[in-house]
Amino acid sequence: MSGLALQDVTKQFGDFKAVDNVNLSVPHGKFVCLLGPSGCGKTTLLRMIAGLEEPTEGAIVLDDEDITPVPTHKRNLGMVFQSLALFPHLSVGDNISYALRIRGASREEQKRRAEELLKLVHLPGFADRPVAKLSGGQRQRVAIARALALSPKLFLLDEPMSALDAKLRESMQVELRQLQQRLGITTFVVTHDQREAMTMADLVVVMGEGRIRQAASPIEIYRKPADAFVADFIGSTNLLDISADSSGCSSVLGQVIPDLALPAGTAKASISIRPEDVHLGKPGPDAIPGTVTFVRDLGGTIETFVEAGGTTIIAVATPRERVDVAPGDPVGITLPPEACVVVKA
Amino acid sequence: MKQILNGQVSRRAVLGAGLASAGMLAMPSILRAQDKSLKIGVYGGYFKKSFDENIFPEFTKATGIAVESIAEPTGEAWLVQLEQAAKAGQAPADVSMMSQTSTLKGHGTELWTPIDMAKIKNAGDLLPQFVNKYPDGRVAGVGAVAWYITLVTNTKVYPTPPDSWAVMWDPANADKLGLLALASNSFLLEVTAKTFMGGTKALDAEDGILKAMEKLAELKPNVRLWYRDEAQFEQALKSGEIPMGQYYHDVTGLAAADGHPVRSTFPKEGGIQDSGNWVLTRASKKVDEAHVFIDYMSQPAIQGLMSRKVGTAPTLKKEVLDLTPDEFAAVSSEIEPILPRYDLYTTKSDWINQKWTELIVAA
Amino acid sequence: MRREAPKSIADYTPLFFPGLMLVVFFVVPFSTMIAVSFFKRDPAAFYTPDFVFENYARFLSTFFGGVLGFSLGLAVLVAVCCVAIAFPFTYLLTRSPRAVQTIWLVCLLSVLSLSEVIIGFAWSTLFSRTAGITNLFVWLGLMQEPIALLPGFGAVLTGMVYQALPYTILVLYPALVRLDPTLLEAARTLGASPIRAFFNVVTPALRNTIVATLIMVFVFALGSYLLPQILGRPQHWTLSVLITDQAIYQSNTPFAAAMAVFLVLISLGLVGLTLLIGRREAAA
Numbered sequence: 001m002s003g004l005a006l007q008d009v010t011k012q013f014g015d016f017k018a019v020d021n022v023n024l025s026v027p028h029g030k031f032v033c034l035l036g037p038s039g040c041g042k043t044t045l046l047r048m049i050a051g052l053e054e055p056t057e058g059a060i061v062l063d064d065e066d067i068t069p070v071p072t073h074k075r076n077l078g079m080v081f082q083s084l085a086l087f088p089h090l091s092v093g094d095n096i097s098y099a100l101r102i103r104g105a106s107r108e109e110q111k112r113r114a115e116e117l118l119k120l121v122h123l124p125g126f127a128d129r130p131v132a133k134l135s136g137g138q139r140q141r142v143a144i145a146r147a148l149a150l151s152p153k154l155f156l157l158d159e160p161m162s163a164l165d166a167k168l169r170e171s172m173q174v175e176l177r178q179l180q181q182r183l184g185i186t187t188f189v190v191t192h193d194q195r196e197a198m199t200m201a202d203l204v205v206v207m208g209e210g211r212i213r214q215a216a217s218p219i220e221i222y223r224k225p226a227d228a229f230v231a232d233f234i235g236s237t238n239l240l241d242i243s244a245d246s247s248g249c250s251s252v253l254g255q256v257i258p259d260l261a262l263p264a265g266t267a268k269a270s271i272s273i274r275p276e277d278v279h280l281g282k283p284g285p286d287a288i289p290g291t292v293t294f295v296r297d298l299g300g301t302i303e304t305f306v307e308a309g310g311t312t313i314i315a316v317a318t319p320r321e322r323v324d325v326a327p328g329d330p331v332g333i334t335l336p337p338e339a340c341v342v343v344k345a
Numbered sequence: 346m347k348q349i350l351n352g353q354v355s356r357r358a359v360l361g362a363g364l365a366s367a368g369m370l371a372m373p374s375i376l377r378a379q380d381k382s383l384k385i386g387v388y389g390g391y392f393k394k395s396f397d398e399n400i401f402p403e404f405t406k407a408t409g410i411a412v413e414s415i416a417e418p419t420g421e422a423w424l425v426q427l428e429q430a431a432k433a434g435q436a437p438a439d440v441s442m443m444s445q446t447s448t449l450k451g452h453g454t455e456l457w458t459p460i461d462m463a464k465i466k467n468a469g470d471l472l473p474q475f476v477n478k479y480p481d482g483r484v485a486g487v488g489a490v491a492w493y494i495t496l497v498t499n500t501k502v503y504p505t506p507p508d509s510w511a512v513m514w515d516p517a518n519a520d521k522l523g524l525l526a527l528a529s530n531s532f533l534l535e536v537t538a539k540t541f542m543g544g545t546k547a548l549d550a551e552d553g554i555l556k557a558m559e560k561l562a563e564l565k566p567n568v569r570l571w572y573r574d575e576a577q578f579e580q581a582l583k584s585g586e587i588p589m590g591q592y593y594h595d596v597t598g599l600a601a602a603d604g605h606p607v608r609s610t611f612p613k614e615g616g617i618q619d620s621g622n623w624v625l626t627r628a629s630k631k632v633d634e635a636h637v638f639i640d641y642m643s644q645p646a647i648q649g650l651m652s653r654k655v656g657t658a659p660t661l662k663k664e665v666l667d668l669t670p671d672e673f674a675a676v677s678s679e680i681e682p683i684l685p686r687y688d689l690y691t692t693k694s695d696w697i698n699q700k701w702t703e704l705i706v707a708a
Numbered sequence: 709m710r711r712e713a714p715k716s717i718a719d720y721t722p723l724f725f726p727g728l729m730l731v732v733f734f735v736v737p738f739s740t741m742i743a744v745s746f747f748k749r750d751p752a753a754f755y756t757p758d759f760v761f762e763n764y765a766r767f768l769s770t771f772f773g774g775v776l777g778f779s780l781g782l783a784v785l786v787a788v789c790c791v792a793i794a795f796p797f798t799y800l801l802t803r804s805p806r807a808v809q810t811i812w813l814v815c816l817l818s819v820l821s822l823s824e825v826i827i828g829f830a831w832s833t834l835f836s837r838t839a840g841i842t843n844l845f846v847w848l849g850l851m852q853e854p855i856a857l858l859p860g861f862g863a864v865l866t867g868m869v870y871q872a873l874p875y876t877i878l879v880l881y882p883a884l885v886r887l888d889p890t891l892l893e894a895a896r897t898l899g900a901s902p903i904r905a906f907f908n909v910v911t912p913a914l915r916n917t918i919v920a921t922l923i924m925v926f927v928f929a930l931g932s933y934l935l936p937q938i939l940g941r942p943q944h945w946t947l948s949v950l951i952t953d954q955a956i957y958q959s960n961t962p963f964a965a966a967m968a969v970f971l972v973l974i975s976l977g978l979v980g981l982t983l984l985i986g987r988r989e990a991a992a
Contacts, residue, residue: 052893072896073905085894089912099898150899421959520856526937527957569859571942573957577832584838586856695749698958702950703771705942 002063003027004049004154004186009058011044018044020210022058026203028153029184031177033197036207037233042190043158045207049188050156051075062153077154078147082162084139086131092118092142093127099149117145120179137168144176148183155180155187161196173199194234198222206230222274227344231272238278238313239270240335242342253288253309257337270343277339278315280304280323280331287332292325306331382411383634386423386438388621389416392490392655399654404641410634421447424456431456431628439629440638442621445687446529448477448486451624458625459483464636467643467661474684475660477622486622487639488660490651493594493616493677494525494532500606502588510540510612513589514560518567523578523590526571528701529694531591532617532685537561539614539683548686554697558704571705582607591617595656598675611678618658618682652676738972745965755962763966772947772967776974779930779946786868787925791918793869794876799910801877802884813881816874824871828938831867832858835939863939868932872925879924883917919986923979930975947971 004026011019019041026032034042047053049060051072059068067075087095094101096117097110105113114127121141126134134142140160147155160176161169177200180187191197197204198218205215206229214226225231228239240252250257252271283289290308302322304315313333317323325331385401387393393416401412415438417423424447430437431454443451451457462468462476462484475488496507502521513522525531537557538547547553569587572578579596581587583605594616597609623642625635641647648659649667658677659666666673689697748758766772801812822830834840835857842854857863891913895905911918933948947967955964 050893050897052896071901072893073899073901075897076899077897079894079897081890081894083888083890085888085890087891087894087909087913089915098895098900102899102904146894146898156897425959526942527953529957569856571937573937577829577938580829581832581836584836586836586838694958695960695963698953698960699766702953706771706775706945706950707943 003030005061006045006049007059007061009045009048009055009060011041011048011053012056017210019048019055022210022212024205024212024215026186026188028186030202031180031187031200032189032203032205033201034188034190034205034207035194035197035233036192036213038192040207041210042192042205042207046156046158046188046190049154050077050079075154076150076152077156078150078152079155080140080143080147080157080160082159084143084160084163086139086143086146088131090131091127092123092129092131092134095131095142096127096146096149098146103150113149114145117148120148121145122175136164137172140164140172144179148185151185153186155185157187157189159190159192161191161193169196170199176200204234206233208233224341225272225343228270228272231341231343235274236314237272237274239272239343240311240313242269242271252335252340253311255286255288255335257335257340271335271340272343273335273340275303275314275316277336278313279334279336280306280315280317280325281334283330283332287334290331290333292327292329292331294327295325304331306333308333381409381634382413383440383631383638384413384415384436384438385638386415386417386441388442389418392442395655399650400642400647403647403650404638408637408641410637417441421450423447424450427451427626427628428454428456431626434628436626436628436630438626439631440623440625440635442489443486443624444621445477445619445685446690448622448624449687449691452479452485456624456627457485458627458629458632458635459485460487460625460639461636465640465643467640467645467665470645470661470665471643472660472662474618474682475620475622477624486624487643489621489623489642490655491618491620491658491660492656493611493618493658493682494591495594495597495609495616496612497582497590497592497597497607497609499582499585499588500608502585506608506610507589508610508613510536510614513567514564515567518589520567520569521587521589522564522568523570523572523581523587523592524564524568525591526573526705528697529690532619532683533561533591534558534689534697535683535685536591536614536617540612545684545686548689551693551696554689554693555700558700562704565705594658595676599656611680613680615680615682616678618684620658620660741965742969744962745969747962747965749960749962755960763962764970766963767966767970772950775945775947775950776971778944779948779971780974780978782864782868782936782944782946783926783929785865786872786929787922789865789869790872790876790925791880791922794873794880794921795911795918796906798877798880798884799906802881802887803889813878816877819874820878824932824934827867827871828935831863831870831935832938835863835866858939859941859944861940861944864936864944867935867939868929871932871935872928875928876921876925879921880917883914887914916986919982923982927975927979930971 006022006024009019009022010017022045034045036042044053048055051067051070055068059066061067062075087098090098093111093114096114097105100110100113111127115124118124118126121144123138123141123145126138126142131139131142140163143160157176161172164172173196176189180200189196189200201218203215204218204221206213206221208229214221214230216224221230221234225234225237231237231239242250242252244250257271281287288308290306290313292304293307293312294305296303296305300318302317302319304317304323304325306313306315315333323331387396393414397414401414405411417438423441424443426437427441428451448457459479465471465487471488475491476484477486479485496510496513498507512518524533528534534548534554534557535545537560538545538553541560542553542557548557570578570581570590575593575596578587578590578592579600582590582592583600585606592609594609594611597607600607601609623639625632629635643660645661645665645667648661649672651657652659652666652668652675653672656676659668663673663677663679744755745763746759746761747755747763748760749755749763801809837854837856840854840857842851842857845851846854887910891909892902892905895909896902900908930946931948933946933952936944936946936949948971951964951967951971954960954967
């Protein structure tokens with residue numbers, strides 16, 4: 001297969017399994033986001049792809065070649081570090097052409113390529129500046145340009161945006177995605193920011209406790225989270241227990257939801273329903289009764305916190321769908337069956 | 346300067362001095378003697394310890410003069426301190442042990458109160474080199490302690506003892522010698538003059554000194570170590586690492602007695618005899634007590650005691666001493682010694698030092 | 709926050725203590741030394757206050773020039789050897805586990821507690837024919853018979869490098885600990901082997917630290933006067949040895965002071981030159 005495949009990759013640090021039996025295959029040209037909370041093993045996985053860590057078990061295969069034993073400097077990849085790791089003693093141009101210098105390219109060749117890459121990252125004419133004089137966003141672009149100098153097969157980025165402020169981060173995300181699409185380069189980004197992942201990725205890989213919890217397109221991850229962990233980590237969600245009666249009919253908080261079946265072999269499961277799918281109305285016989293506890297009006301959206309059957313359910317509405325309620329008001333909640341996703345607890 | 350004897354046991358010496366003074370206070374006979382007292386400067390370390398233990402208590406017992414011993418710093422710092430104190434009429438010590446060179450340097454400023462030899466009973470028995478005289482004949486200092494620097498060898502490497510300083514020049518002894526590093530403490534110019542030039546008189550003129558240095562230059566390939574610190578050479582001599590050289594006669598004897606394979610030989614040209622004087626600073630009012638002290642120290646019995654207890658060579662003629670032949674041989678010899686030309690190290694010191702350093706340091 | 713210029717004497721009080729220390733520990737001793745270096749030497753006594761240049765004139769000879777040249781060359785060589793050994797060593801040390809680092813640092817600190825005398829005697833034993841390491845080589849069959857490895861230039865250099873090495877490592881350690889480890893990783897992802905990356909990324913990134921360390925070891929080595937005596941031949945005696953001889957054994961304080969002033973000025977000059985070259989390179 002053309003592309004990158006991770007086969008049963010495990011990394012153990014002493015007693016701690018940082019990465020636990022990961023299998024993943026990514027065709028060329030895809031933008032992959034490794035997403036998860038800190039300590040989930042996503043950075044370790046990226047470093048193993050880069051060759052900076054050695055897997056305890058398993059293989060990393062690139063274009064049908066097992067590259068596990070290949071040292072980093074022979075893997076032909078570009079990497080952007082969280083610290084960016086720009087060489088402080090070199091100018092912008094020399095940073096970018098460092099890889100070419102190592103390969104013994106001529107001075108003219110190095111200059112030409114550096115200027116080309118600087119244009120690509122919208123910093124033409126910056127070659128002679130010292131890196132210490134750059135702004136955060138400019139440093140970011142230089143680090144990206146440097147990593148792309150040799151037109152690598154793999155482009156790896158470890159939390160590349162974490163040092164940027166929120167606004168700059170959003171525009172860099174768009175820019176990075178556009179750059180990746182233009183170059184068609186297989187890209188892995190480690191992030192803990194689900195918005196970032198949603199913005200850029202073709203494939204989002206959600207990791208937790210060293211394992212892949214779900215690998216799918218952003219919208220599928222959002223719409224059909226594989227388990228409670230994923231549902232909870234991606235966006236905000238309401239997780240509600242399913243109770244099944246003897247007849248096999250499943251209900252949530254007393255509301256029977258048709259066609260809802262527990263996954264085979266499980267006695268206990270939940271549904272995940274996104275706050276924007278929760279319907280809020282007047283109390284009625286078909287609705288779950290609840291009491292409003294808090295209303296947060298953010299202008300663009302209104303979040304309503306409802307106490308029902310011992311849990312808090314959040315409903316989000318646009319101003320157009322607004323239901324005027326205040327804390328203490330009784331309300332009725334309906335859960336559209338098509339929006340309910342069964343997840344393992 | 347006999348540094349190996351100066352550098353050690355300072356802590357024990359301090360403790361010892363403290364105990365000694367406590368002991369004196371406890372004794373009524375000595376309490377009474379306190380109206381008569383003398384401050385005596387002695388080289389710190391080994392000498393001060395030995396004197397405090399063996400000599401000063403006996404002196405106080407015999408004369409009723411209490412002694413306050415003061416540790417002198419090494420080098421010429423003590424001379425400078427005495428000089429400056431004397432200008433202010435102060436005497437940090439009344440009587441001091443003073444190297445020959447420093448005694449000569451004190452002549453210039455008349456720092457030393459002349460000593461009346463009529464008050465010294467054994468004046469006639471003193472060896473001539475132990476009476477230091479002003480140019481006009483007055484006595485500036487009387488011999489206090491003396492010691493020999495001899496030709497020492499490791500007995501394992503040299504089964505038969507050498508008989509002349511000339512063996513040091515033997516090409517067979519390449520890289521085997523340990524010698525003192527400075528002209529003014531090795532006295533190798535005198536050794537060269539005595540061995541090859543008929544005597545130290547040859548050093549009177551500068552070209553004589555230069556000739557001696559030329560001869561010394563031939564020695565250089567044989568020298569493995571030019572030492573300033575005695576401990577450095579003593580260890581190497583004992584182990585045979587540096588099996589020949591110049592070293593202190595008494596210390597070598599003690600090492601041999603401890604079973605180390607070393608020996609000290611008086612070559613036929615004589616051992617080098619270095620010494621220190623008792624001098625009295627002109628700022629001191631205790632002229633009488635000082636004479637009593639110097640007289641006491643110059644008695645045959647006390648010189649014998651010093652040889653046995655401190656390891657110094659006697660300042661008196663051998664005939665008047667009560668030393669057994671073995672005791673005498675342990676600290677001295679009847680072979681006429683090589684006497685250092687101390688005058689050279691006051692009048693021509695910088696010139697000699699410069700030439701010497703150039704001679705040795707040149708590759 | 710805006711900084712107010714000090715207006716009254718009271719505003720300067722925080723400077724009094726450091727100022728006093730500077731005066732007590734540097735200005736006074738160094739001025740005294742400069743003053744004494746112009747005093748007149750009296751061979752029969754000590755010295756007399758005067759203003760003469762003869763102490764400096766005596767120093768300006770090919771002989772002392774040679775000794776000065778040797779001393780400076782030796783100090784430079786010691787500095788270069790120390791940094792060449794300590795830099796990679798310290799780098800690897802900072803990358804090793806915490807416990808290993810602690811053990812090494814404790815060992816290095818204990819070496820620091822050894823005086824120059826002990827180091828000198830230890831090495832003179834190690835290099836001796838009768839008890840030295842060559843006996844081990846003979847036992848291992850590497851040599852025919854034990855030989856003395858001293859006195860000689862190699863022995864002096866070894867002793868001085870050994871003495872200065874712990875200082876070098878302890879000075880380099882903080883800078884190398886703070887060094888971003890991803891710099892080296894970044895170089896590796898760009899195709900540089902670890903050794904190559906160490907030399908063209910880690911080393912230049914710490915250039916200022918390395919220059920500062922070189923200067924420190926150079927100055928430190930310049931003051932060494934026991935090791936050249938114990939481990940070397942007379943031609944390996946440094947200017948510090950001759951200064952000691954003049955000050956302690958010849959009581960020629962004015963000449964010793966003149967030599968010391970000369971040594972200080974020459975080393976300050978060299979340090980200044982190094983910094984100047986460094987700055988020009990940085991600007992280029």
